[in-house]
Amino acid sequence: MMKSAIFLIAAIIQFSYCASESDIEVLLSEISDLTLSEDGKLNFTQLVTKYGHTAEQYEVVTEDGYLLTVFHIPGNRSSILLAHGLVADADPFVIRGHGSLGIALADEGYDVWLLNNRGTKFSRSHTELDPDNEKKFWDFSLHEMGYYDLAATIDFVLYQTGEEKILAIGHSQGPSQFFALTSLRPEYNEKIKLFLALGPGAYFFNMPPLFQVIADAGPLLLELAKTLGIEELCRDRGALLTLIKTVCTKGIVSYEICVKGVIFPILGYNPAGFELSFLRTLFGHAPSGFSRKCLEHYDQLYLRKKFSQFDYGVLENLSKYGLSNPPDYDLSKVTADVALMAGKLDELSLIENVKLLKENLPNVVHFEEIEETTHSDFVLSREASIYLFPSIFSLLQNYD
Template sequence: MTSKANVVFNVLLVFVTIVLGNVLKLRFRPINNEITRSLRYQRDSLLNFTESRELYGYSSEEHNVLTEDGYILTIFRINGRNCAHKLKRTPVLLMHGFLQSSDTWLDAGPKAGLAYLISDACFDLWVGNDRGNYYSRRHNRLDPDKDPKFWKFSVDEIGFYDIPATLEYILKYTKEDKLNYIGYSQGAGTFFVMCSERPGYCAKANVFIGLAPATRLTNTKSVPFKILIEGLGHLEEDLATIGIYELFAKGSLSQEFLSLLCKFSATSELLCGTGVSLVDSFHQGSITNETLRVLFDHFPAGTSVHNIARYGQSIRSSHFQKFDYGSAQNFNIYGTKQPPHYNLSAVTVPSVVLYGNNDNLVDTKDILWLIKRLPNMLEIKRVSDPLWNHFDSAYSQFTKDLIFPTINKYLLKYSRK
């Protein structure tokens, strides 16, 4: 029988391979669909967002959002089954977390994926994508494969440009004055950046629902996450000298290798499930083997080295603050030697926060630190399952019972037919 030590060693070996593959930016031709079918891949893992929705009888629309600084973001509007004449008019925007994409909300399948659950409740659901992931790797002037400037962004720019542009597009398209916002991890933190930096935009939301919202990460327990993020963050300038500005892109050698490894039931739970537990925390049976076999074809979805460096700073700082360029450059950019703190008191929208007691990425201490600074809290809910961790909010098979009722309650309260 394989010992626990051997399993951990194998997972760490895979982890190192993933890092090296991304840092070296090695790419190869993705395995074609004929081969993947012969290998009995999960059908969902071969599909993009629109194809996944259609597979289960849902319809969707694809929209392009242009930000003020020229990034082109792909977002999706989803129609629930049997909702043709029952659609609630207040739109809902669902935003993914760090290194994710809109596909995150489909990977757990129709019985648990939040995109399915929300749209089946007949809400007008829109699902966003941040700059730099594989759905939003475009710009009206810059070529992401040739122009380093494309990758000079972090959560600071995502919050300042992407979230406001997405809100504006949805409200203009639907002819509504306000929407309801659900942000997971980074998707919550970037909403707070917007509220702090863009006066008036926070008032465009009726309600904010935060799932494990990420601001500062001072108390993060995950050793692999700390090592990876802080290590790569310190290497930002070194990586730039050899032309590396993007990491964890879909199609990189490591992403394709991880996708292949996790496709097979014999390895997906043993290695990929254990890997998820090592990065976050252990919660046996919460993320099913079927979901593991799908999600690693969509995760990681790619981001900038600069954004990864920003997360490294979040671990080292006790504040929710802008990018720290060093005292001299800070003074040139901000007018102060220290990076300014984001003004969380500007998040005046009625707010709901759901979090898990077993989250090793966004620790409960950092959640409670945040909650004390939000001025208009409606509800603070710790998920009843004591093992609920960070990845559970996106991928758990128990989402429908443990977090969707709270989400549904507040979406109903702030929606109209």
């Protein structure tokens, strides 16, 4: 099974490079023959409107020239910024309707802002670089998405609202970005009332067997992708994404292959929170694009067992950092109030690793283990309103 997983990933990488336009069109026609749910067909703005709110869209320019789309659901309570995880964008925060975190916060009156990182389908442009023809566009990982994307979005929200501080919630990679930003640019600690980290990705000790096998093979697979010239993964309507959506929207067969075969073993097993019919909505919106370098950075975090900056190799590290190894992110400089929530069923952000993160952060005001919650359940579970939202709303109330 483990060797098969490696061969499957390698095959997907090969297909994403070699598929012709006709191959992609055939797969797209396969998808069009399927019936997505109504919510699977609606875009972000249409979903927010359907569930009783107004959606606004803005463009934010980062210091290094990336053009980010930021969504806004106006409310009359405190402003709160939502930061998504890897392989995602703002969509998962609204695709469960009133059972989604973004909509639920808006239902409670919060002024909701949603980040879309560089490389996602909403933020795939730059003031100078062409994402289709210039590899330099894709030269980023969680580091740049924290240092530039999150910083620019926080500043934009503060400017638009006139507030001195905002609330923020991040899932998975979202906390990684926040800790990178606030450790390197400590002034951003003063701009956050509370940062709530859901299933934070920082430390990766004692990971499940399937994760270990894939991560151990990561350097080889990522080098294969680099050799093939693949810098963008999950491009909207690209070969890889089209293949995923085709395979994963075939009813019960798709549930067995994509959910039970891939999602549950890596992210955690909870069929009660991730039902078969949800595939018709989820794969109308996910996954979203990101860079090969993002995966490489996370693979390094696992292999090095440290929450550190990107490892470019000894010579380039010496040139960039003045050190042979990349420096760790100094978590002692993350002085903002931080709340940590770990899912008891989460196989990617393990509870013991979140506890280790807690020990290394100076100002953790809340730590909680959430029942019946996997890594993806933090944003996708149909039972989030039972196991997650009460804790979140209770915590936010103290800072509102």
